[in-house]
Amino acid sequence: MAKISGLGGRLYSGETSFNIVENRKRWYSISALFLLASIAALTIQGLHLGLEFKGGASYTVTKPGLTLEQGREAASNFDIPGEAIVQKIGDDKIRIQTGALTPAQATAAENVLTSTFDVPAESIDTQIVGPSWGKEITKKAIYGLIAFLLAVMLFLAMAFEPKMALAAIVAVVHDVLITVGIYAVVGFDVTPATVIGFLTILGYSLYDTVVVFDKVRENTKSVTANSKQTYSQAANLAVNQTLVRSANTSIIALLPVGSILFVGAGLLGAGTLKDLSLALFIGLAVGTYSSVFIAPPFLASLREKEPAMQALAKRVAARGGAVAITEDKAPQTSVTRGPRNQPKRKGRK
């Protein structure tokens, strides 16, 4: 722990520095690769949609000693088109899933179950979803997504600057696409709870990006005035300075999400908790990556195109000094304790 804490200090002063912004082409290509893979998986394989999106019915009967065969037999007595999927959950549960049913078919199926297994109708956990319901919730989710992106863009443009808003949104879209892509590749079920997860990732990923950008803004405020660093260098320092925080935040966010995932998948089998936390878990990981490796470099790319920043870069190159900061200071500085390159600090003390 102490070593990590010490790292925070070295990152802050610029003693140790990762060239994150400078190497942006590398991160761009990695992300481009992932994005392409995601889009390919989405178009070729598509998402594995859950019951709520396809329409269908799911009955869970709880009774000690139930066997899979009994479940299959009961399901074969359903007066429905298509095949029913029968699963055994835990010791005493059977889940039967069917395609979309009319209300009359659903009632009939429930009657078959109550009479076959001799259980009251109330003890059967039932979920029946109409065939058009999925379209409705998908529509709502997409409206919500668009409204959210617009609102956040406006808000960030006001709170920070328009290019930061754009970079943040690019990072968010990147996160959601890759997360959804992972779902397509692995074939996890997408349920409304998963969608909640996806939407929450938007908030989380932005939150992370906001914290980094706040520091970038602070570091770059007077960057053109003192001509010591290019915009990219100042942004890179900000990313490094917030690196410990980003790591800590991600760990602290993943701990509760991980415990929901553990409990949801381990104890309940399937359902809201598992679906939600799985989406969050993947999304958070991608979100942390993007708030460090995509959003700030992308912002720097945007800003470096401005004539003022290009002029600044030329001035800094002419001085030839500042670039060395990030490279010359090797870890041995802790032994030699050379003079730190920010002399004004003494004055403020």
Place this chain on the structure above:
Amino acid sequence: MSTPTKTVKTSGRPARALALLAVILLGLVGTALIQGASSVKLGLDLRGGTSVTLQPRASNDSNKITSAAIDQAVTIIRQRVNSLGVAESEVTAQGSGTNRQIVISVPGDSGRRVVDLVGQTAELRFRQVLAESSGLAGSGLDTATPTVGVTPVLNARFAALDCSQLANQQGTGADSPSETIVACSRTGSSKYILAPAEVLGQQVSKASAGIDQQGSAGWFVSLSFNGEGTSAFGALTGRVTSLASPLNQVAIVLDGLVVSAPSINEAIPSGNAQITGSFTQTEAEDLANVLKYGALPLAFDRGEVQQVSPTLGSDQLDAGLLAGALGLILVVIFSVLYYRALGLVTVGSLAVASALVYLLFLVLGEAIGFTLTLAGIAGAIVAIGITADSFIVFFERVRDEAREGRSLRSAVENGWLRARHTIIVADMVSILAAVLLYFFAVGGVRGFAFTLGLTTLVDLIVVFIFTKPLVTLIARINFFASGHPLSGFSPKSVGLKGARANTSTTTVEA
């Protein structure tokens, strides 16, 4: 943007902020006591019950989906559900404008009945029978001598209609009152060609269930018509009574299905009628209720029906609470390991935040009927991360300032000024997400969005009037100010290697 010049102003009065927090906490406890709220209201997925989500659908051109029609439907469905007499049933429209769903939640085990009751449009019509035959496809081809108003097209549809299929035994409410239609009976045993409707459901003034003690009719529903209905029904019965079978029958059609089609032996001018049809007591009572409160102005598709048994409900509650506890413990362990004594501030802040959230759940449960669902619990657990993150942003900023060589007290004040901006902007984004999710979503998502938004707000409150004042206070304590190795502010953990570091600690390593 705040400027460091305000330092002196904000450092003052930490005690006052803590007192404010105490007032808020006591106020919430007091409110909860006055309301008599002793436990958080749980959603159906945590205690068992049935929820039905209905999606409005325009059944024909004449009834468009309007906001007023949805409001009216909610009122009628609420009356129907209340007629069941189940406590704490709830009927709400979720969404905005015409793009709304109606969500019905009924706790306990009356699920099946609710589902049947609320989905019915209950469009009642009385139509003269033009032709009748057994319900199978192909039957009725030769018996159906073309009557007035029966086109060859309709005749062919009548012949093809197979009432033994379940899909055709399902009420749709889509029959247009001004047209001649083909329809199945409720049981599927017969099919009919029916003349345009002459008496409509809205002309019914009273409806009640009764039992025929002597006869074999069993449970029935008695109807009384209003003035208009009485004369229309009198005219209809008077006209058909002398005709040959099946033209002397009047079909009672509910949601497009024939409930019964009795032969009329004499004109009925009294304005009373009975519907028989081998009902059980429950069916008769429910039908009477449905007719009494009127037909829904819209047809509805069942979007989702979810029935959770009490066993599954309590399992889910346990799992949610376990996950929450586990998440909290892990976050606490991490904070203390990383931030040492400062981590205890995190622990304290999380405890205060949990207390506030719990009290708000209590109070809001009584005030606005807030119920905690599984998705809501997940939202609250996820928010642990967001809440703890505010502290991290703050602490890291304070450390940054300490690295600049400030004393702890001034580092806390300067760090706070900078962290404050970050925390507010970041939390605003989170609240924005929650508010939009809440308005665009339906069902479980709303529960999630609500708790997420609420806990983010609580986070803001806690950071401002608990965490910051507390850190200001402890910065005055020597243990922290001198940078004790366990304080979380030791020069080593901050990464400061200046003169102060050498005097305050003997360990020299990197």
